[in-house]
Amino acid sequence: MTKRTAAVRASGLVKRYGAGDSRVAALAGVDVEFRRGEFTAIMGPSGSGKSTLMHCVAGLEQVDEGQVWLGDTELTGLRDDVLTELRRDRIGFVFQAFNLLPALTALENITLPLELAGRKPAPDALTEVVDAMGLHDRLSHRPSQLSGGQQQRVAAARALITRPDVVFADEPTGALDSASSAELLGFLRRSVDGLGQTVVMVTHEPSAAGWSDRVLFLQDGQLVDELDAPTPDRVLERMKSFERTAV
Numbered sequence: 062m063t064k065r066t067a068a069v070r071a072s073g074l075v076k077r078y079g080a081g082d083s084r085v086a087a088l089a090g091v092d093v094e095f096r097r098g099e100f101t102a103i104m105g106p107s108g109s110g111k112s113t114l115m116h117c118v119a120g121l122e123q124v125d126e127g128q129v130w131l132g133d134t135e136l137t138g139l140r141d142d143v144l145t146e147l148r149r150d151r152i153g154f155v156f157q158a159f160n161l162l163p164a165l166t167a168l169e170n171i172t173l174p175l176e177l178a179g180r181k182p183a184p185d186a187l188t189e190v191v192d193a194m195g196l197h198d199r200l201s202h203r204p205s206q207l208s209g210g211q212q213q214r215v216a217a218a219r220a221l222i223t224r225p226d227v228v229f230a231d232e233p234t235g236a237l238d239s240a241s242s243a244e245l246l247g248f249l250r251r252s253v254d255g256l257g258q259t260v261v262m263v264t265h266e267p268s269a270a271g272w273s274d275r276v277l278f279l280q281d282g283q284l285v286d287e288l289d290a291p292t293p294d295r296v297l298e299r300m301k302s303f304e305r306t307a308v
């Protein structure tokens with residue numbers, strides 16, 4: 062069996078907020094690898110550092126200590142302009158609040174990252190994501206004319222259109238009903254199985270984590286456990302065991 066290589070890895074991550082007595086270590090020494098072609102979920106209680114970890118490994122926030130690599134490129138220490146370009150070209154993002162541009166159509170929103178990079182969409186790449194998302198008859202609609210589920214599928218298509226090294230999704234189903242959530246997660250799952258996409262998702266929901274290959278659990282800014290081949294029931298059990306041990 063070949064060991065999958067890391068799409069993203071980080072070592073010794075420390076991130077602190079605030080000063081004096083109110084100083085908080087949101088990340089207190091995290092070593093982590095997100096393997097290529099794998100769907101990883103990050104879970105943990107509120108305030109455990111999930112979003113901070115995602116923002117730090119995605120180069121959206123500076124770390125106080127430690128290093129982050131995207132493939133062979135070390136992100137920590139890069140100049141802001143270099144980092145911005147690298148994020149645009151090599152990382153896709155899906156946020157809870159869709160973050161679509163209201164004046165653009167669905168199609169324009171999807172192809173925006175390519176426009177910004179001065180690239181044309183490969184016809185098959187565009188067809189592939191539009192097909193997978195079931196968005197054919199919505200391409201000329203603006204976000205306000207789409208349901209929440211459709212808007213999030215546009216956001217996911219936009220994240221995937223550049224075939225990024227990794228897609229980071231922060232609570233992508235947080236604002237969706239259960240049917241739209243399942244549709245979106247099924248799409249992310251297929252992008253991993255069919256296209257070899259790497260996906261990292263922060264979620265509170267065991268049902269969402271059940272779509273992933275591996276769940277990492279954070280507590281007080283540290284990785285405390287992981288679960289392979291998760292099912293919602295096993296995720297829930299594991300979360301309950303943390304609640305019991307937390308003081």
Ligand SMILES: Nc1ncnc2c1ncn2[C@@H]1O[C@H](COP(=O)(O)OP(=O)(O)OP(=O)(O)O)[C@@H](O)[C@H]1O
Nearest residue numbers: 078079085087105106107108109110111112113114
């Ligand atoms: N910009 C900030 N300024 C000050 N403290 C912050 C900031 N961002 C996060 N924190 C603190 O860092 C800790 C980790 O926050 P983070 O948002 O990463 O947790 P989380 O697990 O994603 O939480 P949630 O599930 O509630 O979104 C918390 O104690 C939080 O209050």
